[in-house]
Amino acid sequence: MRPSNEAPARLRAFIVSAFAALASLVAAACEDPKDKAPPPVTSTAPHVPCGEAEIISPGATHCGIGLTLNSALTLDGLPLLGGSPFRLGEDMESGADSLMVYPSPGGRFFFVRGCEGPSLEPRRCPRAAILDRHGGRLHPVTFRAEGPTAFILWSPDERRFALVEPLPEGFHALFIINPETGEAAAYPPAQAAERFRIDEALLRWASPRDVEAQLQVCARACAAETRRFASP
Numbered sequence: 001m002r003p004s005n006e007a008p009a010r011l012r013a014f015i016v017s018a019f020a021a022l023a024s025l026v027a028a029a030c031e032d033p034k035d036k037a038p039p040p041v042t043s044t045a046p047h048v049p050c051g052e053a054e055i056i057s058p059g060a061t062h063c064g065i066g067l068t069l070n071s072a073l074t075l076d077g078l079p080l081l082g083g084s085p086f087r088l089g090e091d092m093e094s095g096a097d098s099l100m101v102y103p104s105p106g107g108r109f110f111f112v113r114g115c116e117g118p119s120l121e122p123r124r125c126p127r128a129a130i131l132d133r134h135g136g137r138l139h140p141v142t143f144r145a146e147g148p149t150a151f152i153l154w155s156p157d158e159r160r161f162a163l164v165e166p167l168p169e170g171f172h173a174l175f176i177i178n179p180e181t182g183e184a185a186a187y188p189p190a191q192a193a194e195r196f197r198i199d200e201a202l203l204r205w206a207s208p209r210d211v212e213a214q215l216q217v218c219a220r221a222c223a224a225e226t227r228r229f230a231s232p
Contacts, residue, residue: 054100089127098122099113100113105158111128113127213227213228
C-alpha cells in the first residue's frame with residue numbers, strides 16, 4: 001500500500017496561510033496612519049419630516065441644510081461640493097446670497113435654489129439642485145425660469161415631484177422631476193406655441209408617475225382643459 005501525500009500537502013497549505021496572515025498583521029502595524037485615505041464624509045442624521053419650505057440667509061440652516069457666509073452648502077454641518085460656493089451659474093463668480101430649501105415630506109430629499117438678493121427679498125434664483133441625504137449627493141437641475149417662488153407637490157412615494165413655476169403674464173411652467181437623478185420633464189416644451197395657466201389647488205398625482213392638472217391652455221385663445229403629464 002503506497003503512503004498518502006494528503007497530510008503533508010495540508011500541512012504545507014496551513015503553513016503558507018499562516019505566514020500570509022502574519023505578514024498582513026505586520027504590514028498593518030507598520031503602516032503610517034497619515035498614508036490612510038480618510039473615510040468619506042456623510043451625514044448620519046435620520047430621515048425625518050422637518051416642515052415647510054423656507055428661504056435662508058448665509059449663516060442659517062433649515063432641516064439640516066445650511067448656507068455658509070461664503071455661500072457654501074452644508075448638510076448637518078458638513079461641507080458639500082468641497083466647501084466651494086454654490087455659484088449661481090457655471091460662468092459666474094458670485095455665490096448665492098440666499099437659499100430656498102424645499103424638503104420632501106419624509107426628509108430624504110431637498111430641492112434647493114440659489115438666489116440673488118437677501119432672504120427677505122430674493123430676485124432671481126437661477127441655480128437649482130436636489131440634495132439626497134443618501135451619501136450627500138447633489139444633483140443639478142436646469143430650469144428655463146428663474147422666479148423666486150414655486151409650488152411643489154411630491155408624489156406619495158417621494159420618487160417624483162411636480163413643480164409649478166410662475167412665468168410672466170400669469171402663465172406657468174410645469175416640471176416633473178426625478179429627485180434621485182435630477183432628470184426633469186418640462187411642460188409645455190420650450191418651443192411649444194401653447195402656454196399654460198395652472199390651478200395649483202387642483203394639481204394631483206393621478207398615479208405614482210403621472211400628474212393631472214386643471215389648466216387654461218392658451219395659444220390664440222385660452223380654453224379650460226384637464227391634462228395628464230408623464231414624469232421622466
